[in-house]
Amino acid sequence: MIATPAIDGRSMLPRLVGFQLHLVTLRTGQAARAALAEMATTPAKVTAMVYVADHPGCDQTSLGRYLNIGRSAVMKLLNTMEVRGHVERREGRDLRSNALYLTEAGEEFLGKALAVLERSDREATATLTEAEQTQLLHLLHKLQAEPAPSSDAAESGARAYS
Amino acid sequence: MIATPAIDGRSMLPRLVGFQLHLVTLRTGQAARAALAEMATTPAKVTAMVYVADHPGCDQTSLGRYLNIGRSAVMKLLNTMEVRGHVERREGRDLRSNALYLTEAGEEFLGKALAVLERSDREATATLTEAEQTQLLHLLHKLQAEPAPSSDAAESGARAYS
DNA sequence: TATTGTTATACTCTATAACTATA
DNA sequence: TATAGTTATAGAGTATAACAATA
Numbered sequence: 001m002i003a004t005p006a007i008d009g010r011s012m013l014p015r016l017v018g019f020q021l022h023l024v025t026l027r028t029g030q031a032a033r034a035a036l037a038e039m040a041t042t043p044a045k046v047t048a049m050v051y052v053a054d055h056p057g058c059d060q061t062s063l064g065r066y067l068n069i070g071r072s073a074v075m076k077l078l079n080t081m082e083v084r085g086h087v088e089r090r091e092g093r094d095l096r097s098n099a100l101y102l103t104e105a106g107e108e109f110l111g112k113a114l115a116v117l118e119r120s121d122r123e124a125t126a127t128l129t130e131a132e133q134t135q136l137l138h139l140l141h142k143l144q145a146e147p148a149p150s151s152d153a154a155e156s157g158a159r160a161y162s
Numbered sequence: 163m164i165a166t167p168a169i170d171g172r173s174m175l176p177r178l179v180g181f182q183l184h185l186v187t188l189r190t191g192q193a194a195r196a197a198l199a200e201m202a203t204t205p206a207k208v209t210a211m212v213y214v215a216d217h218p219g220c221d222q223t224s225l226g227r228y229l230n231i232g233r234s235a236v237m238k239l240l241n242t243m244e245v246r247g248h249v250e251r252r253e254g255r256d257l258r259s260n261a262l263y264l265t266e267a268g269e270e271f272l273g274k275a276l277a278v279l280e281r282s283d284r285e286a287t288a289t290l291t292e293a294e295q296t297q298l299l300h301l302l303h304k305l306q307a308e309p310a311p312s313s314d315a316a317e318s319g320a321r322a323y324s
Numbered sequence: 325t326a327t328t329g330t331t332a333t334a335c336t337c338t339a340t341a342a343c344t345a346t347a
Numbered sequence: 348t349a350t351a352g353t354t355a356t357a358g359a360g361t362a363t364a365a366c367a368a369t370a
Binding site: 043 | 179182279
């Protein structure tokens with residue numbers, strides 16, 4: 001345990017990992033959003049496509065859980081992407097659930113989007129050395145390694161940082 | 163330069179710092195938002211209060227720039243916080259600009275909010291050792307160290323990640 | 325002319341609640 | 348009863364475009 005300074009606001013703030021993540025993401029997110037705007041897409045849509053690509057045949061509920069949004073919010077997202085021909089809803093394991101797949105056009109689109117993000121990312125991380133970037137990625141991956149012990153986070157009034 | 167794998171989507175994704183930041187913030191942000199909900203506030207409001215606390219007498223435009231939102235969006239935010247008695251608009255350096263200050267109640271409220279965030283943060287970073295947390299904070303601070311070379315990001319269609 | 329704050333309006337995203345059909 | 352998807356509605360947050368006052 002590190003001796004934490006008095007909680008008078010200012011002094012303890014720089015120690016809050018979540019808050020610093022918030023601040024950094026405010027910048028990188030803005031840059032990424034601007035970069036993706038030329039493709040008429042958003043980070044959320046790209047995130048969804050990546051998840052579907054990594055989990056072919058997944059259902060909408062699990063996608064929503066991944067994106068931290070409810071089932072109904074998934075609908076609009078998927079409807080848009082389906083109209084664009086980027087994702088397909090096929091028959092799922094049940095007669096009630098859908099199985100999600102990226103179309104060929106979706107795969108191609110995702111590739112381009114990631115290339116755009118890669119350029120944006122290079123600028124955003126320009127202040128870090130190659131080693132530091134690797135280090136940061138390692139820590140971020142490790143931070144994601146927890147399965148969250150309990151409760152139903154999704155659809156219980158949860159929204160992402162803003 | 164590290165040899166980057168083919169851009170086929172899946173394989174290069176884990177290398178994108180911005181994307182991993184996005185994913186991590188999706189989780190920590192949700193936790194923080196849930197924790198702050200009991201105080202009827204949001205990460206954005208806390209961020210604003212922290213900025214005002216750190217920059218007493220700042221104007222609304224600079225606050226908006228910090229939060230990555232336009233002037234009009236700052237209005238609603240400040241109006242709410244002013245009604246709650248957490249922030250004050252006093253006479254600024256100009257007759258047109260306002261000088262923002264945290265009230266005493268605002269200071270107290272911010273202290274409580276940060277205490278709540280600190281608890282939430284401890285859970286979110288439980289998978290990291292103390293040393294790793296310090297390391298991560300260092301990297302995040304360094305990532306913020308760039309002043310952004312050009313252009314007017316704010317009020318040009320910018321929104322934070324979602 | 326440019327800037328600061330302001331207001332009104334529209335759009336995007338999401339939650340909530342209800343409904344259908346499966347299980 | 349519980350779950351997956353769906354739909355309609357409402358709310359939060361933000362952008363856009365205007366305007367007034369000041370620089």
